[in-house]
Amino acid sequence: MIKLFQFAPAFGLPNASPFCMKMETYLRMVGLPFELVNSGDVFKAPKHKLPYIDDDGVVVADTSFIIDYLKGRYGDPLDATLTARERALATAFQRLIEENLYWAVVHSRWIEDAGWARTKEAFFGAMPPPLRWFVPTLARRGLRAEMRGHGMGRHSAAEIHTIGRRDLTAIADFLAEKPFMLGEQPTSLDATAHAFLANLIWAPVDSSLQRHAQERPTLEAYCQRMKARYFA
Numbered sequence: 001m002i003k004l005f006q007f008a009p010a011f012g013l014p015n016a017s018p019f020c021m022k023m024e025t026y027l028r029m030v031g032l033p034f035e036l037v038n039s040g041d042v043f044k045a046p047k048h049k050l051p052y053i054d055d056d057g058v059v060v061a062d063t064s065f066i067i068d069y070l071k072g073r074y075g076d077p078l079d080a081t082l083t084a085r086e087r088a089l090a091t092a093f094q095r096l097i098e099e100n101l102y103w104a105v106v107h108s109r110w111i112e113d114a115g116w117a118r119t120k121e122a123f124f125g126a127m128p129p130p131l132r133w134f135v136p137t138l139a140r141r142g143l144r145a146e147m148r149g150h151g152m153g154r155h156s157a158a159e160i161h162t163i164g165r166r167d168l169t170a171i172a173d174f175l176a177e178k179p180f181m182l183g184e185q186p187t188s189l190d191a192t193a194h195a196f197l198a199n200l201i202w203a204p205v206d207s208s209l210q211r212h213a214q215e216r217p218t219l220e221a222y223c224q225r226m227k228a229r230y231f232a
């Protein structure tokens with residue numbers, strides 16, 4: 001049985017970590033049986049990030065490598081028939097969402113004061129003192145350093161909003177009226193798109209990015225479609 005090690009759910013979502021939610025979405029999409037382990041323990045994770053899986057002793061970290069592993073071991077019902085052009089588009093949108101938009105969302109949750117108040121309460125509210133007094137500050141400092149290392153953290157808040165809104169516009173324009181990102185049938189790109197968009201649109205964190213996404217009804221309709229199909 002596949003064990004999926006992730007953070008505990010928060011914000012009323014399957015997971016407030018878009019990467020953890022992506023992994024659960026993918027497992028549901030391909031219909032593989034799995035068990036959720038809400039350990040939240042990044043120190044036990046091979047790359048000190050969540051999620052990772054343990055598949056009867058085979059431990060794999062990073063959602064892309066996990067999906068590669070699952071495709072190799074259990075087959076590839078979602079992406080096997082994609083053309084080279086569709087694969088290229090999927091890779092490009094995956095990078096846009098996971099490597100760029102993600103950091104703009106991190107900024108809205110961890111750096112902007114209003115978002116930080118919600119994040120702190122949701123992620124650390126149940127933590128006992130004295131941990132609750134210093135762990136949130138250390139975690140926020142760590143995220144600030146990561147954002148700076150990535151480069152997103154070197155921009156002003158207004159510039160980060162511009163970057164994030166541009167990504168969301170690109171996703172909305174590309175999705176347009178299609179039911180799924182690449183057309184009539186769902187693919188693994190939809191695990192990424194759904195997890196990251198739901199984490200933006202449905203998390204109780206008001207931000208310029210959230211409003212921009214909510215103003216594009218096709219994005220919410222898409223999330224509702226994915227939720228009804230895979231999380232009913």
Ligand SMILES: N[C@@H](CCC(=O)N[C@@H](CS)C(=O)NCC(=O)O)C(=O)O
Binds near residue numbers: 017042064
């Ligand atoms: N590329 C990784 C990214 C995973 C990731 O960034 N996970 C975040 C949560 S959304 C994490 O574990 N952060 C903990 C930390 O940075 O200490 C993947 O695809 O799995």
